[in-house]
Amino acid sequence: MFNVRIRTQGHDLLVEGDPPNLDRVDRVIGQLSSLLRDGFKLSNADVKTASDLVAQDNAVDLRDHFLKGSLTAAGKRRVAPKTVNQRRYLDAIEQHDIVFGIGPAGTGKTYLAMAQAVAFLVAKKVSRIILARPAVEAGEKLGFLPGDLQEKVNPYLRPLYDALYDMLDAERVARYIERGTIEIAPIAFMRGRTLNDSFVILDEAQNTTTEQMKMFLTRLGFGAKAVITGDITQIDLPAGRMSGLVEAMKVVGAIDGISFVYFDDRDVVRHKLVQQIVKAYEAFSNGGLARPPTPREPHARSEEIRGTTGAVRGDATRGEPIEPRA
Structure with a gap:
């Protein structure tokens, strides 16, 4: 190095x-x-x-x-930032009511937001956690999928469950969900609600429509905190549809109290090859090919x-x- x-x-x-x-x-x-x-x-x-x-x-x-820098999520796992931008991200969540975390996969955007949400809940800084995600990845309307509502949406919300179970015991998660202390749902279910005293996370926000993003941002009530995560290079909306995340970057970026934290390939904390893959795709999208660095004596x-x-x-x-x- x-x-x-x-x-x-x-x-x-x-x-x-x-x-x-x-x-x-x-x-x-x-x-x-x-x-x-x-x-x-x-x-x-x-x-x-x-x-x-x-x-x-x-x-x-x-x-x-x-x-x-260490967060203890209900005592099960020590979660700490591993990069400069991750430290800035956690500081921004502490200091602002609305935070956007934007960058490639593997940079810890959702995982760190989840750790903060659990820490806030355990410390009684909020009374509930609400996790939302668009279901556009299916390429189908939920109504046409088999099963009841829970069976329909579970596959698209599974990454949120995975992060949650990594921080809390399964029994505690089940108890929180049963009581409504933790709610995991598609973003469409946020419509018409006012979210008070809540820590709200919107994951995969690049796949929200402009209408959904505006609806989500205006749900925030008293004592609430919202974290919006996404990767604007992985938009799965139909051709011609503007991403709600891309529009929000332009519309609300200058509002005091809203913070934007941008991640890059240096923040990738998955397998070491993932960082190189992200860099290679960035170079390719910019019209070039990524080359490995030449070692110097x-x-x-x-x-x-x-x-x-x-x-x-x-x-x-x-x-x-x-x-x-x-």
Whole structure:
């Protein structure tokens, strides 16, 4: 990631590479060491997340990210942002009543929104969660599909159930749904309602019509919060129909109290190949072909980092003394 060589020398690490990359590695090791000294438990995934964050933004405060970045969704799973944009997304949800999360698949838009919704519910900041999704992916009218209402809509709402069961025990989910504390329904069922004291998530919003989006945004009542997620590159509406999400970006983007957070391929947190696939499709849609980066040999600059108590710096290849870094 940083194009450096790291090797051990006794109890020390010797890091070799370009000066800018040495700065980044020093930042990662220095701040993670500080967290460890304070008793914060770090996993291998946390180290990768820290490296990704510094690669995206060298000024990022890793201590702040990890200390305030963890969400505990009803105690079953620790959910934490893994990228700079995911941190901005969670901050936006905390600070705004309406938040749009827009970007490619695998960037955590729906999952993080669900984690926030569950955290708000458990903390009694809201009294219910409402999860909505258009059913346009079917390519058919719901009325023509077999089964009762629940059987008709379940396949299109399954991704929301999957995220929910990942955070709460099945018995608790069933109890919440039975009491109406959690409601999962197609967006058409929002019409005519006023949603007070609720955390509302609209998923796959790129497949709403302009009428549906306007209807949804005007359902918000007192004490409510809404998160709208979507990927404007995956619109499944019939040809000639304007996406409600695309129109909303133009219509309400300048309203105070509404926040837009945009994700890109750097925020993809699924299988490592997914990030490359997203980049390849973006390059193809822009008229080119994605090519793998050509590895570069690092320059022979080295930095020695001793243990976990701090960092020291010098250029061993030129015989410079190793001195503590201020």
